[in-house]
Amino acid sequence: MTVTIDSKKENPSVETVLSIRDLSVALPKGADRALAVENVSYDVNRGEIMCVVGESGSGKSMAANTVMGLLPKGVRPVQGEVNFLGQDVITLTEKQHRALRGLKIGMIFQEPMTALNPLMRVGAQIAEVFEAHGQLTPKQRQERALELLIEVGIPQPEKAISAYPFELSGGQRQRVMIAMALALEPVLLIADEPTTALDVTTQAQILELIRDLKRRRGMAVMFITHDFGVVAEIANRVCVMRHGKIVEIGEAKEVLENPQNAYTKALIAAIPSNAVPPHRETSQVAPLLEIKQLNKVFRSRGGWFKPAREVRALDDISLTLARGETMGIVGESGSGKSTLGRCVVRLEHPDSGELLLDGVNLSQLKGDALRRERHRVQMIFQDPYASLNPRTRVGMAIAQGPMANGTPKDVALKQAGELLDLVGLGASAVERFPHEFSGGQRQRIGIARALALNPELIVADEAVSALDVSIQAQVLELLEELKQRLSLSLLFITHDLRVAAQICDRIVVMQHGRIVEQGSAEQIFLQPKEAYTQSLLDAIPGRQAPVAATA
C-alpha cells in the first residue's frame, strides 16, 4: 500500500492546516483496548474535505476530539503531535484551547436535536459565540447572526432568528449548528457525523451546503462518518480507520474505485448496493395481511388560547401483503411509516379501518382478546440497546413470550436456547445479561424474541439503522435466511432505500401519512412514477459517484 501522508511534497501550493503525526491516545485501564488510536498520521489541507471513515469503536472521532481538547476524562494523548497552524495543540492549556475553539476551529455534532439550547432563541445562540470571544457589539452580533443564517440557507431567516430550536426541523437545526460553527470564520471545520440523524433528502442538502461553504470560504474540513456513500459524495481525501489504526489513506477517487486494503474492500462491498435490486418472483397466493382504509390521527390537547393540533399520521392506507413476502415501507421521518408499523402490531390503536390478518380483523380488538392474538404478529425494534430489559437475562427475555401464552418455564427456556442457536449466538447466551452483548448481537436477540412465538408476520421497524454497515449486512442476511426457512412474511420499515433494495420484494413509499407509490422493488428503482420517489432516489448518497467492488 502506498501511503501518501505528505501531500505537500507532491503539490507545494497546498496549505496544510492541521497535521497529525504519530498520534496515540490511551484509553483508561479496563477498556477493551489500550490505545484508542495508535500511530495515526494525516493532514487536513485548506480547501479540502478530509473524510475519516470507520465503524463504531474504530477511534475515528478521537483525533478530532484531541484537536478540540474535548477528550473524555481518563483518555489522554501519549505520543505524537497535533500541529494546527504551526502550534502543537496537545501542549495547550485549557484556557488556550478555549480561545482556539470557535475562533479557529468550528465543530458540528451529530445530534442537532440536543446540540442547541432549547430555551434560547436561535439568534441569541449564534450571538453567544461572538460574546464568548468578546467580539462585536450586541447589535452587530444580531446582524452577523442574520447574515450567517442567510448564508447557510435557512428558509425565512428573519423569522428563524427569533425562533426557538423546537420550532425548526432537524435539517434546519443542523444549519443553525453550522452557522454557529462558521460564525468566527474558522480555518478548520470539524464535522462529526453531521448527517447521520437526518433524512436522506435533508442529508443531501446539508452535504451540498458543506461542500459549497468549503469552496466559498476555502476552509479545511475534517468530516467524520461511517457511511461510504457520504464519502463518495463529499470527500477529497479519505482515511479509513479500524481498531484505532489507519488501514488506508489516499485520494477519495482512488480509494473508492480501487481499494487496496481488504477491510476497505469489505466496507465498500457492505454498503447496501447501488445496483438495482434483482428481480424477484412475487408469489400470487392469498394475502396474509390486508390493510383497508386505515386511519390514525394524533391530536394534541388545545388550551384556552391555543387551538388543538391534529396530525394525520395515517391517511386512508390500504395495502396487501402476501404470505412469504417482504414489503418495504419507505419514507422520511414524519411520513407515518412507523405509525403504520405500530398499528399493525397494535401498539397503537387505529381510528378506523381494517387490519385483516388471515381474515381476522385485528384493528378493533381490545384487552384480553387482543392479548390472545398478539403472538401472531411480532416486532423487531430499532434500538438494540433500549429493546432489552437490562435486568432480565437473555434467555428469560426470549422465554417470556411463550410463558405468557401458557408454555411451562423449562420448555420455554429450552426453546430460547434453540432460538439463540438459530440466530447464531449459541445456546450459552441464555444465562447472560443484555449489556454483555454488542449492538449487532442484541439485535439478533431481538430477532430470536420475535421468533419465539412462531409469528406469521414480523414487523421490523428500522431494525438495522442503528448498526454499522458490516453488521447491518449480516443482520439482513440472517433475516433473509430465517424468512426462507420459516416462510415468514416481513413488513420492513426503513428510511434507507439502499437497505430496502437489498431485502424487499415490494416497496411502498409513504409521505405525510399517505402512500405515494407502491410496486415491486425493481419497478420503484428503475421506473419510479412519482416525483417524490425520484427525489428520494436522487438523494441516496454516493448514487452517482463511482463506487467499486459492489458487484
Next chain:
Amino acid sequence: MSFFARFAQNRGALIGLIILLLIIVMAILAPLLFPESPWRMVQRPFLPPLSQDGYLLGTDTMGRNVAAGLMHGAWVSLLIGLVSTSVALLIGVPLGAIAGYYGGLIDDVLMRFTEFFQTIPNFALAIVLVAIMQPSITSIVLAIALVSWPPVARLVRAEFMSLRHREYVEAARLVGQTNSTIILRQILPNTLSPIIVLASLMVATAILLESALSFLGLGDPNVMSWGYMIGAARTVIRQAWWLSFFPGVAILLTVLALNLVGEGLDDALNPKLSRER
C-alpha cells in the same frame, strides 16, 4: 456469584451492615444489660459521662441512666423507622406504579388524591393523627407512614412514566404479557435504585419525626426512644451536651448505615455493575 458476595464487594455497604447489626444487637441486649426500666431515676441528675462507675454516659435531667436509655431506645427508634417506611412504601409504590403505568384518568384521580395529602404540612398532619388515635407505638408508626408516602408515589409514578414507553416494555406487551406482569417484572425492577435510596432516607426522616412528636409530648409514654431523649435534652443543651450528643450520634450512625446498605443493595441488584467489578 452469590447475592451476598456481590453485596460484600461494596466495602461501604459491608461497613453499613456491620453498624446496623451492632445497633440491632444493642437493642436485643438492652433488657439483659439494663434490666431496670430506663425511666427509673437511679442517680443524681446531670452526672457527666465517665464521672462515676456504672454510668458510662452520665445521667439526664431527672437522674436517669443515659446508657440505658440509649440501648432501650434503639429498639423503638429502629422499629418506628423501618416499619413506618415499609408501610409508606406499601402505599406509595402501588399507587405510583398504577398512576404512572395507566396514565389518563386513573393517573389524574390518584395524583389529586396524593396532592390532597401533600398540601397539608407533614408534621401538622402527623400531630393531628397521633392526637386523635392516642399516642402509642402503633399510632405513631401509622401517622408517620401516612404523611411520608406521597413522595414515594410521585417518584415511582415519574419512573414508570418514563419507562413505560421503553421498547422492552412495548416488546413485553407485544408478546402478550399481562399488565400486572409487565408492571412487576419489567418496570418495577428498573425503578429499584431510586426507591432504595429514597427509602433509606425515609427511615432517617421517620426517626426524626418521631423525636419531634416525642418532644411535643406525643410520644408513647411507655417506651424510651432516641427522639424523646434528644427532645428532652434540648432545653439544657448548653449545660449538659452529652444528653443530646449520644442519641444524636446514634441516629446519625443508623441513618448512615441504612444509606450504605441501601447503596450496596442497589449495586448488588444491578446486573451491569455487579459483573463489571
